[in-house]
Amino acid sequence: MTTKVDRHVFVIFGGTGDLARRKLIPSLYRLITENDIADRCVLLGVASGDLDDDAYRAWARRALEDAGLEDLDLESWCDDNVHYQQLTREAPSYDEVRRRIEAIEADHELPGNRAFYLALPPPVFPTAITGLGDAGLNESPGWTRLVIEKPIGTDLESARKLNEVVHEFFDESQVYRIDHYLGKETVQNLLSFRFANPMFESVWNRDRVESIEITVAEDLGVGTRAGYYESAGALRDMVQNHLTQILALVAMEPPISFDADQIRTEKVKVIEAIAPIRRENIVYGQYEAGEIDGTAVPGYLHEDGVAPESRIPTFVGLKLEVDTWRWRGVPFYLRTGKRLPKRLTQIAVTFQRPPLCIFHGHRDSCVVDPNVLLITLQPDEGFTLSFNVKAPGETFALDSQLLSFSHSDVYGRFPDAYQTLILDVIEGDQTLFVRSDEVDASWRLYDPLLDYHPEPYRYEAGTWGPATLDSSLALGGKAWTGDDSIE
Ligand code: BG6
Numbered sequence: 001m002t003t004k005v006d007r008h009v010f011v012i013f014g015g016t017g018d019l020a021r022r023k024l025i026p027s028l029y030r031l032i033t034e035n036d037i038a039d040r041c042v043l044l045g046v047a048s049g050d051l052d053d054d055a056y057r058a059w060a061r062r063a064l065e066d067a068g069l070e071d072l073d074l075e076s077w078c079d080d081n082v083h084y085q086q087l088t089r090e091a092p093s094y095d096e097v098r099r100r101i102e103a104i105e106a107d108h109e110l111p112g113n114r115a116f117y118l119a120l121p122p123p124v125f126p127t128a129i130t131g132l133g134d135a136g137l138n139e140s141p142g143w144t145r146l147v148i149e150k151p152i153g154t155d156l157e158s159a160r161k162l163n164e165v166v167h168e169f170f171d172e173s174q175v176y177r178i179d180h181y182l183g184k185e186t187v188q189n190l191l192s193f194r195f196a197n198p199m200f201e202s203v204w205n206r207d208r209v210e211s212i213e214i215t216v217a218e219d220l221g222v223g224t225r226a227g228y229y230e231s232a233g234a235l236r237d238m239v240q241n242h243l244t245q246i247l248a249l250v251a252m253e254p255p256i257s258f259d260a261d262q263i264r265t266e267k268v269k270v271i272e273a274i275a276p277i278r279r280e281n282i283v284y285g286q287y288e289a290g291e292i293d294g295t296a297v298p299g300y301l302h303e304d305g306v307a308p309e310s311r312i313p314t315f316v317g318l319k320l321e322v323d324t325w326r327w328r329g330v331p332f333y334l335r336t337g338k339r340l341p342k343r344l345t346q347i348a349v350t351f352q353r354p355p356l357c358i359f360h361g362h363r364d365s366c367v368v369d370p371n372v373l374l375i376t377l378q379p380d381e382g383f384t385l386s387f388n389v390k391a392p393g394e395t396f397a398l399d400s401q402l403l404s405f406s407h408s409d410v411y412g413r414f415p416d417a418y419q420t421l422i423l424d425v426i427e428g429d430q431t432l433f434v435r436s437d438e439v440d441a442s443w444r445l446y447d448p449l450l451d452y453h454p455e456p457y458r459y460e461a462g463t464w465g466p467a468t469l470d471s472s473l474a475l476g477g478k479a480w481t482g483d484d485s486i487e
Contacts, residue, residue: 008041232312
């Protein structure tokens with residue numbers, strides 16, 4: 001039972017949308033149940049449809065049942081604590097929303113704490129934020145928090161404009177920018193892995209690390225999201241945010257405390273230290289028809305809503321350098337793609353080989369395999385460290401073996417990222433949310449690449465991306481760690 005949650009109204013704009021149905025309402029409900037805080041959390045869905053409270057409660061109940069939550073005590077929470085307010089597209093009245101919130105607060109005897117979650121299409125963010133501000137909803141007798149989802153802008157200029165609108169009405173301390181990767185338990189675990197285990201920290205630098213690879217692979221295709229994806233592509237959709245956030249956690253310096261701003265300050269420093277990415281160090285790919293798990297899948301150009309000549313990359317591989325004392329000269333390789341063989345988010349830290357090989361006769365040439373630390377963030381969370389042992393026998397032969405740890409074997413199910421993030425919003429912990437200067441630094445890095453649209457290399461769905469990737473990114477002649485060699 002958590003004690004840090006104040007009694008509040010959780011307002012979802014886009015309250016009948018896909019995100020609310022699939023993620024927000026189930027996560028909110030789970031955390032209410034698991035933390036026993038039903039009496040502290042009143043939900044107000046706001047959307048354009050003409051519904052009343054009862055119709056919305058029935059809708060919310062269906063969303064919970066669809067999420068497999070039918071065993072829980074749905075009726076009482078839904079009937080007592082779920083409300084709905086219409087906000088038409090034609091004549092949206094935020095004053096009416098404010099009056100409704102005040103009425104709900106009076107009925108439930110709430111002290112005026114409010115979270116506003118904008119589960120809306122990004123182009124609507126500025127209007128919604130201005131609407132909230134003009135109606136005086138940026139202030140309240142208690143706390144007021146604004147939650148916005150990625151994408152935060154589509155380039156540096158639009159991100160800055162959005163942040164300006166946000167700051168016109170809200171203080172940064174009220175703003176929670178979600179990158180849902182930061183809510184994943186294993187992504188957070190990177191902090192404990194690094195800063196609670198000095199054994200690793202002492203080798204986490206240019207003296208010992210040869211290269212770092214970050215892979216975010218998906219087996220899914222673009223699905224029904226071509227409308228958005230055709231103007232985004234993999235760089236905006238995944239690299240600018242999720243992969244860069246993972247990189248920041250991998251490469252940051254130890255913060256002086258576990259305070260949200262200390263951690264975020266260290267992350268910004270890393271992003272700011274990344275050297276401009278050279279175009280020759282980027283490989284774009286686009287999937288063609290192929291097979292995933294024995295099922296034939298269409299190529300990107302044949303997905304619904306995709307332009308027949310589209311050059312939008314569904315795969316990005318790139319190499320970058322972090323110009324700090326710790327990392328100077330260590331290449332970081334990032335890759336992400338849709339329709340790869342499997343879902344896998346993984347960090348591979350390859351350590352340097354021994355400076356001198358003394359095992360002559362072990363192989364034709366005297367080579368010792370490097371130690372590789374693989375941190376798997378999803379789906380089989382855990383890590384493995386490869387190390388060399390002597391294979392039994394009279395001749396001296398080395399063999400690489402794994403030391404492994406699996407989170408699920410020890411801890412079972414992880415909370416959903418949204419569950420973690422929503423709890424943090426209502427507890428007022430900004431650690432896992434992206435600060436405006438982080439967004440700015442990340443766009444400054446990728447913005448110069450946004451007008452680079454080479455013809456993407458094609459790759460067959462179900463393979464690890466364009467064949468040219470390894471040679472183009474000069475991985476030092478070795479294949480990406482991860483691929484088929486890794487379970
Ligand atoms: C989203 C992207 O942010 O992350 C999607 O817009 C992608 O394109 C998704 O599929 C991946 O998230 P996860 O949690 O399934 O790895």
